[in-house]
Amino acid sequence: MNFDYAKDSKEQRPYEYYLAAYKEMDPKEISERTGFPYEEETGTFTVDLMGSKYLVSFPDYEIHHEEDSVGVYPLDEAMNAKILIIRYMTERQTVPSSGKFITYHEVPWGEVYFRQFQGRCLMRLAFSYGNKLEMFQKVMEHLGAERSSEGDCAYTLEFMEHFYVKFILWAGDDEFPPSAQILFSDNFAVSFAAEDLAVVGDISINMMKALEKKLS
Numbered sequence: 001m002n003f004d005y006a007k008d009s010k011e012q013r014p015y016e017y018y019l020a021a022y023k024e025m026d027p028k029e030i031s032e033r034t035g036f037p038y039e040e041e042t043g044t045f046t047v048d049l050m051g052s053k054y055l056v057s058f059p060d061y062e063i064h065h066e067e068d069s070v071g072v073y074p075l076d077e078a079m080n081a082k083i084l085i086i087r088y089m090t091e092r093q094t095v096p097s098s099g100k101f102i103t104y105h106e107v108p109w110g111e112v113y114f115r116q117f118q119g120r121c122l123m124r125l126a127f128s129y130g131n132k133l134e135m136f137q138k139v140m141e142h143l144g145a146e147r148s149s150e151g152d153c154a155y156t157l158e159f160m161e162h163f164y165v166k167f168i169l170w171a172g173d174d175e176f177p178p179s180a181q182i183l184f185s186d187n188f189a190v191s192f193a194a195e196d197l198a199v200v201g202d203i204s205i206n207m208m209k210a211l212e213k214k215l216s
């Protein structure tokens with residue numbers, strides 16, 4: 001599995017900051033705000049991420065997946081996923097989606113960070129799978145994503161409970177390179193910052209590439 005680890009203070013320091021805040025919080029308040037179920041007897045939250053369930057301990061933030069058919073578990077190992085979830089637990093709250101999807105441009109501050117998102121997520125998705133639509137389809141269906149009608153191949157994935165990401169691909173040809181779009185259910189814009197959505201895209205594509213190796 002090829003996940004990104006904390007190699008320097010760029011990730012380690014934020015992780016330590018949120019971990020310290022997490023340890024001082026009321027787990028019942030976290031559960032009410034985020035919707036993550038909390039089991040008081042075991043001291044664990046249940047977190048759904050890309051089709052898998054994880055047990056997250058309080059106050060230590062130790063993470064263990066429940067074995068399932070997905071077979072790849074980024075929240076166990078990827079530091080960017082660990083930071084995204086602990087930041088959500090310490091600062092954010094769940095809100096319902098209206099059913100609409102929005103582009104990164106429509107997220108507050110999305111215009112400011114778009115070039116980073118474009119290179120880190122859109123171009124990476126396009127050049128990873130724009131000419132491998134069958135593999136993209138295989139990976140998405142393995143994750144239980146729902147086929148959508150946009151582009152040449154598109155799927156909607158439940159990233160977290162009630163938070164959906166739509167991945168759209170247009171295949172390349174002799175004249176044009178492949179291209180991609182990533183849309184987010186509109187509740188992402190309320191519960192997450194623009195920088196977080198780039199991380200969501202990054203985690204998702206890392207997951208796809210790890211599954212591609214597993215399914216090849």
